[in-house]
Amino acid sequence: MTAAPLLSRILVAPVDQPHVLRILTTLDDEAVTNVECVLYFRDISTKEARLNSDYVVPIDEIGSSDGHPFLIRPLLPSVTLETLFEARAKDPRALPAAVGATIVRGVLNGLIDALDGDLHHTALRPSAVLVDSAGDVRVEGFTEGMLLSRFQPLGRAPKNDAPEVRRGREPTAQTDCYGVASILYRLLTGAVQPDEWEPQWTGMMMQLASAGVPGEALKRGVDFFHRALAERPEQRYADVRKVEFAFRPLEQELESPKPRQVVAELVAPFLPLVPDYSSVTSGLNASTSRLPESTKLTHLERTHYDRHEDIPRIKSEDLAVVGDSERQTTGTGEGPRATRILFNSSGSLRALSPELREQIGPHPLEILARSRYQVLGDLGTGGTGNVYKVLDSTLSEILALKVLRGDLVNDPAWLQRFKRELLITRDLEHPHILPAYHLELLDGLYFFTMKYVDGVTLHDLLQRNGPLNLDEGLRVLGPVGEALAAAHDRGIVHRDFKSANIMIERVTQVPYLMDFGIALTADNPGLTVTGQGIGTPVYMAPEQAMGEEIGRRADIYSFGVVLYEVFSGTLPFTGSTTVAVYTAQINRRYKPLVNLVSTPVAKLSELIDHCLQPNPADRPSDMKAVLTTLVAACS
Missing domain, CATH: 1.10.510.10 (Transferase(Phosphotransferase) domain 1)
Incomplete structure (x- = not known):
């Protein structure tokens, strides 16, 4: 579904050549009162009119009529x-x-x-x-x-x-x-x-x-x-x-x-047939009933831009309205009416016209305003939707609330993933997995609540402070590794283990593993497509990137990437494309940790190298073995 245009498109005909007239409309077809919008229109249309390019459709005239800015272009065959x-x-x-x-x-x-x-x-x-x-x-x-x-x-x-x-x-x-x-x-x-x-x-x-x-x-x-x-x-x-x-x-x-x-x-x-204008009466008097009263082209303030001498100037007496190809009609035989639009330049919640309300639907914040949850802030945006900090007015409790993106609601696969994320997270009940509570559906909006953690992700912490020392790294990755091992014991593969999915509470420094949105379970392996990987490329195992069948050792590979990132401050494999990252992984083109840090990390470097083997069979068999080696390497 496309967004409604701000400019109505009306086909007009001078005596010898058809043109397209674009008129800026506002609520109730009244004069444009948003000064920022009018000035922006004039600035941009003036720049476009001055272009001299064989690859851009020209603007013949720009101007305004009774508060309605407009521009006119030739209708090209x-x-x-x-x-x-x-x-x-x-x-x-x-x-x-x-x-x-x-x-x-x-x-x-x-x-x-x-x-x-x-x-x-x-x-x-x-x-x-x-x-x-x-x-x-x-x-x-x-x-x-x-x-x-x-x-x-x-x-x-x-x-x-x-x-x-x-x-x-x-x-x-x-x-x-x-x-x-x-x-x-x-x-x-x-x-x-x-x-x-x-x-x-x-x-x-x-x-x-x-x-x-x-x-x-x-x-x-x-x-x-x-x-x-x-x-x-x-x-x-x-x-x-x-x-x-x-x-x-x-x-x-x-x-x-x-x-x-x-x-x-x-x-x-x-190629569309060019309309026959021979029967169209020249002049506006015979045709003005096809336009809203405020846009009759009787008093024009226009600017001409002559890029080529052979472009004819369109005069008001040469114009005849022959159709309106984009406006909605009233169905009463009275001609077209303007789409009612409220617009403003902020990126926040905007008011919508009644006509658009039915087509587009309300914004998530509007729906949540009718629920028991008061939105306190925006915690971030992911591939599937937004996460908000909310107050549960019934329980007087601060929570995090995750909303499924509107365009994914009608996709059965993504809706199933969203529901399963809640079920998986709730059923695991591990002290270092961010707990989720309830799934709700309100006016077509799917969302569920989670524990709110006032903290910072491991990724942001590394970006701000650089790599961690051995003790700090073990305090974060030890508990999170145990959470991952617990998921594996239940037949669950996370598939998106990365530093951005590890939250560290600000006061207690307790780490939490989160976002099981694309997790794979033994009882439902069909939420992916053979030959298509899903996850974050720089953290994904090679077999996952290729869309092959994966198991817990794919998570072990990702855990090895995060180990490297935590103690070096950088990623082992990077590239401008997924293919470049995959090539680096297969060819094992990375600097061993032992070559990057001065701290004695030989055993840790060996563990990382073991986890990052391209062949899954060459990696550690399970997370418990990885954690045992990690504790010994950091001691």
Whole structure:
């Protein structure tokens, strides 16, 4: 479900050429009162209008009418990528993978030209990429994109938007890097790109191979996507120029002999018919009933930007409204009405219109406000949702409350994982496993409560203070290792053992193992997909990264990674992509602990080396053996 646009799209026709009019709307179609939004619209649209690029759909005019800012673009004889993707869904042969490089080359050229004009798109979707009958590609809607990513009502943005946009956070230069990669991935595979926390992420190579991506392009493609589609913006390419540089060798592998001709042949059957304007009365008087009263184009304050001498200026007397392709209609025959939207620029809870309320649903904080739990603070965000600090008003007790992300509620696998996390954590009843209490469902929102620990994760502690000494490390990893051993005794494999999942209470210094959200149990091994790993790549055992069958020795491998991290302050295996990490693991390319620290740690270094064996059979047989050796090595 896409977020509602802030700009209504109205098709208008001068005497000789159709155009698209975009009008900024507000609640009740009244004048725009959010000064920040108006100024932002003027600033961005002015920058876009000044672009001189063959790869960007131009703006002919910008201005305002009775408080409604607007812009006008020519309606080009072209088809959007969204239309091509819909056609491919019906016929896999409709869009060969070889044309992906050609289309993305045009997208990159447009984005780089915009970047030169200090402009980003930030909501690059298939509907914003146009392909014409000559095979030329243009990008449209920089103003709309930046308005959407900054002011759109909180809701479910489409998955091809970058994670930060979907979560209502400020877009960055790296946001367009994600957008380009998401479009290329869908062009090559026909599927929407996976998120880094999803099982399909580590199965990317197989999906590209099954889509017919050839030769060396396969590995280049995986490396490219793992970097460009990273969850955190700072882990992606710095900007679209860097993306273009990384894309060149992949482009050479994918490019067909006559790429533009192939693209043109694909586009031709889908080109929309241009409406016949011969029967449309020139002038506004015959057509103003199709527009809200406040947007009649009778008194225009417009600015012209003449990039080319042959672009005709549109005068008010030349305009005739012929349709409204995006607004909802009243169903009364009175023409279109504006979508009612309340927007503001903060990243916090936003008010939604009645129309959007039914479509998007309420924000989790709105639902929790009707429960017995008073939200006191945000404890963090993970792949499956948010964790909040709450006050149970019935028991007067401070708790942690974990909410399942709205878009995962209808996914049976993720919903099952969420429920099982509660069951596993509650049934283990170990003093060093963070206890969970009750699962609740309220107005479609799934959440469960846990013990609240006022503390810091081991990962944050290491980032702040550096590596621990032997005594400190043993005080943390000894109890947590016992918790992991207890889980193994019950047939449970954690699968995501890492320093960020170890919480240390601030006052008592008691450590807790947490987050059994992707744990594997003997009675239900079917919560993963063969060939697709799940977990955190730099901590995962090689067999887990490859999506193979795993057991307790996969957790022992992860425990060895955390041992190394705790006593050295760094990770043994790193890389810019999952494939790079996996290669380092298999080839055992890491510096032994004994070479990094001055403290006598020979036995500890041997234990870590034993845990980090690529072959599971070569690792310790169980956690109890690991803990016995650990205590002896730290004594």
